[in-house]
Amino acid sequence: VVSWIIPCGKCYWCARGQENYCPYAAARMPGVIGLNGGHAEYMTVPETAVFPIPKGVDVHTAAVISCAYGTAYRALRETGTGPGTSLVIIGVGGVGLATVELAGALGARPIVAVDVREPALKKAEELGATHTVDASRGDPLSTLREILPQGADVVYETKPNPDLKLALETVKRGGTIVATGLGTSNLEIPASHLVMNGIKVVGNLGYKPRTDIPELLSLAAAGKIDPRRLVSHRYKPEEINQAYQNLRQGKHHRATIIWSRQ
Numbered sequence: 001v002v003s004w005i006i007p008c009g010k011c012y013w014c015a016r017g018q019e020n021y022c023p024y025a026a027a028r029m030p031g032v033i034g035l036n037g038g039h040a041e042y043m044t045v046p047e048t049a050v051f052p053i054p055k056g057v058d059v060h061t062a063a064v065i066s067c068a069y070g071t072a073y074r075a076l077r078e079t080g081t082g083p084g085t086s087l088v089i090i091g092v093g094g095v096g097l098a099t100v101e102l103a104g105a106l107g108a109r110p111i112v113a114v115d116v117r118e119p120a121l122k123k124a125e126e127l128g129a130t131h132t133v134d135a136s137r138g139d140p141l142s143t144l145r146e147i148l149p150q151g152a153d154v155v156y157e158t159k160p161n162p163d164l165k166l167a168l169e170t171v172k173r174g175g176t177i178v179a180t181g182l183g184t185s186n187l188e189i190p191a192s193h194l195v196m197n198g199i200k201v202v203g204n205l206g207y208k209p210r211t212d213i214p215e216l217l218s219l220a221a222a223g224k225i226d227p228r229r230l231v232s233h234r235y236k237p238e239e240i241n242q243a244y245q246n247l248r249q250g251k252h253h254r255a256t257i258i259w260s261r262q
């Protein structure tokens with residue numbers, strides 16, 4: 001597995017175990033910035049960015065671990081999600097669906113998935129969501145309050161442009177909201193609501209490669225998560241344009257490009 005976050009290992013943030021905030025990592029993201037080859041059969045990266053895939057883990061779908069699963073895992077870890085944590089996930093695209101499966105592996109209950117797309121909600125059920133809420137039908141807040149009268153311990157808003165409106169109404173007193181979207185939205189949070197209810201709002205970028213990827217690979221090897229379940233489409237290299245078109249249309253849970261050797 002190749003990490004898209006490659007920290008320097010020497011700066012202030014790396015020394016504190018916060019390598020996902022390493023300022024040097026932003027200049028070398030494999031296939032994105034600084035390191036070419038995202039759609040090539042081979043690419044060159046520092047050895048610190050490469051993690052061996054355990055026996056029994058499918059090589060083609062293990063790549064999902066360093067993206068959707070990595071982001072989801074770190075978000076759950078930052079919020080202290082564990083056995084008995086009540087969790088609401090707003091938006092179950094690739095990251096949200098990975099969160100559903102990981103939350104189950106970590107012992108969270110109940111796990112509530114919120115989205116406006118029926119296929120995404122069905123997939124969330126397959127991956128372990130105890131409840132699903134279709135936000136396009138009726139009032140999602142009323143439904144969430146029926147499921148969790150006191151609110152959720154953790155609300156994870158996975159949307160690219162989070163607004164936290166539903167999250168602020170759903171989280172319980174003393175609970176935590178986490179967001180990982182890198183969009184351009186502005187947040188409006190009533191100060192009195194935040195303070196009177198002791199709500200924590202956490203932003204999190206990606207994952208900590210040196211600890212999170214090995215832990216995720218161990219979970220996969222133990223059968224506690226199965227990245228294959230998240231991959232809805234597989235493409236050949238010559239189908240890359242169709243893959244991007246389907247991505248823009250929201251048809252993927254996650255997709256992989258596979259090079260087959262003759």
